[in-house]
Amino acid sequence: MILPITLYGNPVLRKTVEEVDFASADTDLKNFVNDLFDTMYQASGVGLAAPQVNRPIAVFVIDTEAFLDEGDTEQPVKKAFINPEITATVGGNVRFSEGCLSVPGINEEVLRPEGVRIRYQDVEGNQLEEEYHGKAARVIQHEYDHLFGKVFVDRLSPLKKTLLKSKLNEIVAGKKVPAYRIKPNKK
Numbered sequence: 001m002i003l004p005i006t007l008y009g010n011p012v013l014r015k016t017v018e019e020v021d022f023a024s025a026d027t028d029l030k031n032f033v034n035d036l037f038d039t040m041y042q043a044s045g046v047g048l049a050a051p052q053v054n055r056p057i058a059v060f061v062i063d064t065e066a067f068l069d070e071g072d073t074e075q076p077v078k079k080a081f082i083n084p085e086i087t088a089t090v091g092g093n094v095r096f097s098e099g100c101l102s103v104p105g106i107n108e109e110v111l112r113p114e115g116v117r118i119r120y121q122d123v124e125g126n127q128l129e130e131e132y133h134g135k136a137a138r139v140i141q142h143e144y145d146h147l148f149g150k151v152f153v154d155r156l157s158p159l160k161k162t163l164l165k166s167k168l169n170e171i172v173a174g175k176k177v178p179a180y181r182i183k184p185n186k187k
Helices: 029-042 136-148 159-173
Strands: 047-049 061-065 078-100 103-122 125-134
Touching: 029 047, 029 078, 029 103, 047 136, 061 125, 061 136, 078 125, 078 136, 103 136, 103 159
Parallel strands: none
Antiparallel strands: 047 061, 061 078, 078 103, 103 125
16 A cells, blocks of 8 residues: 655654564554555655654665666665664765655755664564665665654755755645655644
8 A cells, every 4th residue: 555655844754763562563564564665666765764654663664776776786675674773884974865755856965874784673573683885774874764753854964954944844835745645744
């Protein structure tokens, strides 16, 4: 099922999420993860976090295949991350242009570590720990931020945020509507 994506200005994007308790998790977790993937693909995204569909729980999905260029040596990563914790960053900081389905029409250079080590659970509740580099690490960090009430524009310089203020206000006011299904901000 395609879920409506919450836009910048919606309070759920500023909340720290709740952990998924597998002992009492609803039986729809697998369906919800599938819905996240369907919604992400329909909106032409490479990652989507639960708060972006108005669910403040610690879940995000990524599929980096569309993000990779023909010459990339990096393998695509398609995965759901539940109750993730970035345990370490690896390598130096790298600038890369980021966008966000919740912040349509804005892409800016963001500085992030080149790699991450992440501990998480899969949809079965299995505990895993893996290391990612390059574009996969970038997408993971971007989606991970959503679980703590951050969007990529929060990582920009004060000057850059000031320059983007009118565009951000258009999103909040509902004047910037993307081609995918959204949950409008309340007026």
